Amino acid sequence: IRIRPGSPVIGRSLAEIDLRGRTGATIIAVVHDGKTLLSPGADYRLCENDTVVLIGTGGACGKAAEVLDPLENFAMATLRGFNP
Numbered sequence: 001i002r003i004r005p006g007s008p009v010i011g012r013s014l015a016e017i018d019l020r021g022r023t024g025a026t027i028i029a030v031v032h033d034g035k036t037l038l039s040p041g042a043d044y045r046l047c048e049n050d051t052v053v054l055i056g057t058g059g060a061c062g063k064a065a066e067v068l069d070p071l072e073n074f075a076m077a078t079l080r081g082f083n084p
Contacts, residue, residue, distance in 0.1 A: 001068045003050045009068055015042035019067060024060035029053040 003010060009017055020026050030037045030044065031051040052068060054061050
């Protein structure tokens with residue numbers, strides 16, 4: 001999942017986001033400026049255009065996508081006819 005401009009997770013550490021606790025998905029790598037960081041530590045702060053590599057069930061990864069890129073998920077829901 002690419003961290004797009006405007007994502008609320010930009011500048012936040014993995015500990016602050018607590019993705020595994022919130023969704024069940026685990027971040028196994030982050031690609032930053034073309035370099036892959038395997039098993040990033042809890043103090044790693046996500047940056048715009050980082051790509052996050054997840055492992056987990058489909059449902060857990062879907063929930064993680066909603067946390068990491070809520071604007072994209074809102075757009076997809078709108079395309080499917082969901083209107084909050």
